[in-house]
Structures are given as C-alpha cells and as structure tokens.
Amino acid sequence: xxxxxxxxxxxxxxxxxxxxxxxxxxxxxxxxxxxxxxxxxxxxxxxxxxxxxxxxxxxxxxxxxxxxxxxxxxxxxxxxxxxxxxxxxxxxxxxxxxxxxxxxxxxxxxxxxxxx
Amino acid sequence: xxxxxxxxxxxxxxxxxxxxxxxxxxxxxxxxxxxxxxxxxxxxxxxxxxxxxxxxxxxxxxxxxxxxxxxxxxxxxxxxxxxxxxxxxxxxxxxxxxxxxxxxxxxxxxxxxx
Numbered sequence: 376x377x378x379x380x381x382x383x384x385x386x387x388x389x390x391x392x393x394x395x396x397x398x399x400x401x402x403x404x405x406x407x408x409x410x411x412x413x414x415x416x417x418x419x420x421x422x423x424x425x426x427x428x429x430x431x432x433x434x435x436x437x438x439x440x441x442x443x444x445x446x447x448x449x450x451x452x453x454x455x456x457x458x459x460x461x462x463x464x465x466x467x468x469x470x471x472x473x474x475x476x477x478x479x480x481x482x483x484x485x486x487x488x489x490x491x
Numbered sequence: 492x493x494x495x496x497x498x499x500x501x502x503x504x505x506x507x508x509x510x511x512x513x514x515x516x517x518x519x520x521x522x523x524x525x526x527x528x529x530x531x532x533x534x535x536x537x538x539x540x541x542x543x544x545x546x547x548x549x550x551x552x553x554x555x556x557x558x559x560x561x562x563x564x565x566x567x568x569x570x571x572x573x574x575x576x577x578x579x580x581x582x583x584x585x586x587x588x589x590x591x592x593x594x595x596x597x598x599x600x601x602x603x604x605x
Contacts, residue, residue: 417581417598420592466534
C-alpha cells in the first residue's frame with residue numbers, strides 16, 4: 376500500500392513570497408490533515424478535511440494560509456505572503472473512517488520550509 | 492480541551508538500559524492515546540496506540556505503554572535500548588467518539604549512548 380505522498384521535500388523562499396505544498400493521501404482515506412511542526416515542538420493541526428469539506432480550521436492563520444482538497448483526494452496548502460515564523464515542517468496525514476480497528480493517522484515525510 | 496505533557500525534552504540512556512519516556516494527558520472524555528516516533532528528516536511513524544481495550548499495549552520495535560486512568564498517564568517503555576532507537580518520540584491524544592484530530596506533546600528526544 377502506498378503511503379502519504381508530499382512534495383516538495385524542501386523549500387527555501389524569501390519572506391513575503393508565496394509557496395504551495397501538495398499532498399496525496401492513501402487511497403480510500405476520507406480524512407486528510409495538515410500539521411505544522413516548528414523546530415523543537417510537536418505537530419500542531421492547521422486544518423482537517425473530511426472528503427472535500429473542512430472539519431476543523433480553527434488554528435489556520437486564514438489571513439495568509441489557505442488549503443483546498445478538490446474532489447476529496449489531493450490537497451494543497453498555500454502560504455501567501457510567507458513570514459519568517461512560518462519556517463517549519465508541514466506534515467500531511469490521512470486516516471480511514473474511524474472504527475475500533477482504524478484509529479490511526481498515517482503521515483507523509485513532510486515538507487521542510489525555510490523562510491529567509 | 493485536550494492536552495499532552497511530555498516530561499523531559501531530552502532523555503539519554505546507555506545501550507541495553509531501560510527506556511522510559513513519560514506522557515501525561517488531559518481529556519474530558521475517554522481518550523485514544525498514541526506514541527509516534529520521528530527519525531531525522533522523516534515523518535511520524537506509529538509505535539503503538541491505546542483504544543480502550545487492554546491497558547498494556549505492545550507496539551513495534553519492542554516498545555510498550557501502559558494506560559493508567561487514575562494517573563492520566565501513558566508512559567512508553569522498552570526494556571533494553573538499542574542504538575537504532577535514537578529518535579524523537581511524540582505522545583498524542585484524540586477523543587473517543589469525537590474529532591479524529593491528534594493533539595501532540597512537545598516531544599522527547601532520545602539519545603542512546605554506546
């Protein structure tokens with residue numbers, strides 16, 4: 376079974392520029408998450424999709440961050456304009472419908488963003 | 492609101508010694524609890540999970556964790572550390588029957604000395 380795919384793996388941009396990250400979840404997984412992991416901290420949820428609808432975006436800085444999940448499969452996360460404090464690893468994860476057996480999220484390798 | 496506290500941002504053990512990584516959680520509803528491991532420049536890999544079945548949970552690579560409701564703890568242990576265990580470990584909680592999102596602790600970096 377293929378895992379969660381993310382691209383690019385690394386990105387360096389200047390502040391005030393824009394950037395986009397792409398995620399392809401595991402086939403059949405209805406739920407998709409974007410997490411932000413700042414150096415030295417645990418991942419923090421930015422946005423959660425159920426199919427192509429947003430379940431939770433309470434911690435997404437909506438003035439500069441946006442995300443979409445067209446057709447309920449792939450997703451993109453965009454930052455415009457980027458700030459220095461956006462430097463972090465952006466992790467995408469997906470999970471199947473929750474049941475007694477399926478309770479875990481599967482993570483991609485992440486995109487490391489450096490804003491200079 | 493749920494939260495996770497991991498005591499000790501860095502833990503250092505000798506190869507062959509006991510590994511103990513501490514995790515305490517706060518949740519107003521029965522929790523699901525997880526331990527993930529992260530190797531450098533990699534994503535998160537699930538070590539084990541508690542989902543209201545057995546309180547002692549065995550995971551991959553010889554790790555196990557015990558859910559103690561009275562102590563709101565879910566500490567991770569391994570009897571004998573191996574050099575390959577050096578990584579960062581994250582404890583996470585999600586709500587049983589609620590949102591599937593994970594709330595993570597700040598992580599514990601494990602160093603294994605030869």
